[in-house]
Amino acid sequence: MGRQHFITEPYYDGQAIRADETHPVIKEVVTGFRQRLDYMNRKHAQTFVVNCVARFPQGSQAETPNQSVSNTLRKFKAKAKRNGMTVQAGWTREQDTSTNPHYHIGIICDGTKTQNGYKACSWLNDIWSKEIAAPSESQMVSLCKPNPQKSPVEQTSSYSPAPTGIKIIRGSSEEKKQLENALNWLSYNAKTNQKGNAPSRQREYNFTRLSGSS
Numbered sequence: 690m691g692r693q694h695f696i697t698e699p700y701y702d703g704q705a706i707r708a709d710e711t712h713p714v715i716k717e718v719v720t721g722f723r724q725r726l727d728y729m730n731r732k733h734a735q736t737f738v739v740n741c742v743a744r745f746p747q748g749s750q751a752e753t754p755n756q757s758v759s760n761t762l763r764k765f766k767a768k769a770k771r772n773g774m775t776v777q778a779g780w781t782r783e784q785d786t787s788t789n790p791h792y793h794i795g796i797i798c799d800g801t802k803t804q805n806g807y808k809a810c811s812w813l814n815d816i817w818s819k820e821i822a823a824p825s826e827s828q829m830v831s832l833c834k835p836n837p838q839k840s841p842v843e844q845t846s847s848y849s850p851a852p853t854g855i856k857i858i859r860g861s862s863e864e865k866k867q868l869e870n871a872l873n874w875l876s877y878n879a880k881t882n883q884k885g886n887a888p889s890r891q892r893e894y895n896f897t898r899l900s901g902s903s
Contacts, residue, residue: 693717695881704869706876718781718879721896723872725777725797726857728899730868732775735800736857738871739809740833740878743780745789746823755782755892758792761817765796766897768812774802776809779875779896783883790887793833793878797871806832806853835874 694716696708701719708714729736743758745751758780769776777797784790796809803809814830823829835852855874857867879894887893 701872701876705873707873707880708876713881714876714879715781715881715884715894716879718779718894719872719876721779721894722795722797722875722878724899725779725896726868726871726875729775729777729797729799730857730859730864733799733801734859735804736859736871737798737800737804737806737854738857738874739796739798739806739854740835740874741794741796741810741813741830742833743792743794743813743817743830745791745821746827746829749789749821749823751789751821754790754792755887755895757817757820758782758794759895761813761820762794762897764816764820765813768816769798772802775799777897777899779878779894781878781884781894782887782892784886785883794830795875795878800856800858804854804856806834809854835870 695713696706696716696719697710697713699705699708706714706719751757762778762780766776779795781793782790783793794813798809810830810832814828815825817830818825818827821829832853835855855867855871857871858864884893
C-alpha cells in the first residue's frame with residue numbers, strides 16, 4: 690500500500706467530514722468512498738448507504754483476517770448481483786488491545802432495489818459468519834445507524850423516523866445535501882484512531898473495484 694495522507698480539517702473538497710487536528714482521517718479512504726458515492730449516484734436514480742462493523746468471536750484467533758473480509762465482500766457483491774442489485778463497498782481495519790482486528794464496512798447500494806440497512810447487514814452477517822466459522826446467530830456483524838447529532842449537515846425528509854442508512858435521490862432538491870451527509874458519515878471509517886496496528890505489509894483499507902477501472 691502506498692503512502693497515506695491525512696486530512697486534519699473538517700472539510701474535503703468543500704464537503705463536511707469528521708476530521709480535525711486532533712482527529713485526522715486518511716485521505717485515501719475518504720477519496721475512495723467519495724468516488725463510489727459519485728459512481729453509484731450517476732448510475733442509479735436512488736442510492737442507499739449502509740454502515741456496518743464486522744468482528745471476530747471473543748477468544749478466537751484470526752489467521753488471515755484481511756482475506757476473510759475481502760472474501761466476504763466479494764461474495765456479498767456476487768449475492769447482490771444475483772438479486773439484481775449493484776453495490777460498491779469499502780472496508781477499514783481497526784485494532785486496539787484486542788488480539789483480532791474489527792472492520793468498518795461502508796456499503797453503497799442501488800437504492801431502487803433496497804432502502805433497508807438491516808437487509809444488507811443480514812446478508813453480510815450470514816456470509817461473514819460462514820467465512821470465519823461462527824454461528825450466524827452470534828451476530829458478528831452489527832448495523833451502524835446514522836446519528837444526526839454527529840453530522841454538521843441538517844437532516845432532511847429523506848431520513849425515516851428510525852433510519853438504517855442514508856438515501857440519495859438523484860435530481861432531487863436534497864441530492865447534494867444527502868451526498869454530503871453520506872460522505873460525512875462514511876468519513877468516520879477513515880479515522881486514524883485504532884489504525885496503524887496491522888502487521889507489516891498488511892492493508893488497513895480496501896475497496897471493491899469500480900467498473901472500467903484498471
